[in-house]
Amino acid sequence: MSFEGPLDQLIRRLARLPGFGSRSARRAVLHLMKNRDSLMMPLADEMMRVGQTVRSCAECGNFDTESTCRICTSASRDASRICVVEDVADLWAMERAGVFSGRYHVLGGVMSAIDGVNPEMLRVSYLVQKASSDEVREVILATSATVDGQTTAHYIAEKLETAGVNVTRLAHGVPVGGELDYLDDGTLAQAMKARRALDG
Amino acid sequence: MSFEGPLDQLIRRLARLPGFGSRSARRAVLHLMKNRDSLMMPLADEMMRVGQTVRSCAECGNFDTESTCRICTSASRDASRICVVEDVADLWAMERAGVFSGRYHVLGGVMSAIDGVNPEMLRVSYLVQKASSDEVREVILATSATVDGQTTAHYIAEKLETAGVNVTRLAHGVPVGGELDYLDDGTLAQAMKARRALDG
Numbered sequence: 001m002s003f004e005g006p007l008d009q010l011i012r013r014l015a016r017l018p019g020f021g022s023r024s025a026r027r028a029v030l031h032l033m034k035n036r037d038s039l040m041m042p043l044a045d046e047m048m049r050v051g052q053t054v055r056s057c058a059e060c061g062n063f064d065t066e067s068t069c070r071i072c073t074s075a076s077r078d079a080s081r082i083c084v085v086e087d088v089a090d091l092w093a094m095e096r097a098g099v100f101s102g103r104y105h106v107l108g109g110v111m112s113a114i115d116g117v118n119p120e121m122l123r124v125s126y127l128v129q130k131a132s133s134d135e136v137r138e139v140i141l142a143t144s145a146t147v148d149g150q151t152t153a154h155y156i157a158e159k160l161e162t163a164g165v166n167v168t169r170l171a172h173g174v175p176v177g178g179e180l181d182y183l184d185d186g187t188l189a190q191a192m193k194a195r196r197a198l199d200g
Numbered sequence: 201m202s203f204e205g206p207l208d209q210l211i212r213r214l215a216r217l218p219g220f221g222s223r224s225a226r227r228a229v230l231h232l233m234k235n236r237d238s239l240m241m242p243l244a245d246e247m248m249r250v251g252q253t254v255r256s257c258a259e260c261g262n263f264d265t266e267s268t269c270r271i272c273t274s275a276s277r278d279a280s281r282i283c284v285v286e287d288v289a290d291l292w293a294m295e296r297a298g299v300f301s302g303r304y305h306v307l308g309g310v311m312s313a314i315d316g317v318n319p320e321m322l323r324v325s326y327l328v329q330k331a332s333s334d335e336v337r338e339v340i341l342a343t344s345a346t347v348d349g350q351t352t353a354h355y356i357a358e359k360l361e362t363a364g365v366n367v368t369r370l371a372h373g374v375p376v377g378g379e380l381d382y383l384d385d386g387t388l389a390q391a392m393k394a395r396r397a398l399d400g
Contacts, residue, residue: 005264005265006246006249006250006253006254006265007250007254007263009246010243010246010247010250013239013242013243013246014243016239017228017231017232018224018227018228018231019219019220019224019227019228020219020228024218024219026289026292027218027219027289028217028218028219028220029250030287030288030289031217031218032217032247032250032251033250033254033263033288036251039213039216040247040250040251041248041251042213043210043213043214043247044244044245044247044248044251045244045248046206046209046210046213047210047232047240047243047244047247048241048244048245048248049206050206050207050210050229050232050233050240051232051236051240051241051244053206054206054207054233063207063233064205065205065206087230088230088233089226089227089230092226
């Protein structure tokens with residue numbers, strides 16, 4: 001046993017990250033040890049700081065160092081639109097694409113009988129309350145195109161009926177760069193059903 | 201921009217680990233944020249502690265919290281044999297396999313004109329000095345079966361000629377579980393050349 005103690009502990013802990021196993025965790029730790037000052041110590045520092053300062057936004061569920069995030073407090077964002085996403089990762093994906101300038105509601109999951117996730121956990125009633133304000137005119141449901149994601153979207157759409165807002169969802173269809181040959185029947189069916197006139 | 205500041209910094213830093221890219225680093229950070237108390241803070245703590253306490257063994261180059269590692273100080277290890285490995289990872293691999301009970305010399309690399317690694321960096325003269333002591337009877341060269349690894353092994357073997365020790369190297373051949381069909385010609389040639397009588 002050559003690596004008992006703190007090194008061994010660190011490897012075991014690192015192996016719990018998604019995409020890591022014990023072999024890649026060992027490699028990562030050796031890499032860290034070789035770059036102690038340029039990588040390991042700063043990484044530990046930053047991890048500590050993030051753990052201490054970053055919290056969930058009370059409004060939308062995004063992560064930020066403020067209790068209300070930059071997107072929710074920004075005056076340049078369109079407050080009349082709320083995009084409902086499952087996870088902070090999805091919010092980040094939307095922001096990277098730069099296709100949405102409104103605000104968000106992060107569910108933090110999808111309804112699932114198996115995992116015991118119910119609507120209260122997803123703060124759906126808070127979403128309905130926000131959507132009922134005069135300011136909000138559209139709620140865009142951007143949950144995943146999975147069974148649980150679509151179930152959740154339908155449930156939310158139903159709850160929003162009384163809120164007096166437009167409820168929309170992302171379009172299904174052929175992904176850009178996708179080849180028809182590799183697409184599933186469901187996607188093709190949706191793409192055919194939602195076909196549109198060539199514009200110009 | 202939703203994740204400026206510490207979160208963004210942490211993702212960029214984590215993406216520098218081997219096997220990680222920016223996408224998997226994002227996933228890992230989200231996972232860390234969701235398991236802040238059970239994973240993120242302990243991980244940062246342990247990383248900090250390892251960075252502060254773990255050092256290279258002055259004798260063999262292994263990592264340990266002591267300035268001379270457990271293997272070098274252990275009375276139960278066979279001090280008459282030294283196994284020369286390229287890297288701490290290789291030392292760990294040998295220890296996991298549990299096939300060697302002697303001591304080690306970690307080169308910390310292989311000789312390479314391209315990378316500008318010369319014998320002094322690998323502490324070869326210190327190895328020769330250790331091997332020259334009466335106690336040591338065998339030096340096992342366990343460098344990788346690559347061109348640089350074998351060049352290094354030959355160089356070390358030459359230097360050890362005056363030390364009065366047996367110099368051996370790991371056997372080449374068919375890996376256990378390996379299929380001949382997938383093996384390269386060099387390995388097959390070595391395996392054929394070094395064939396042995398069936399024992400029992």
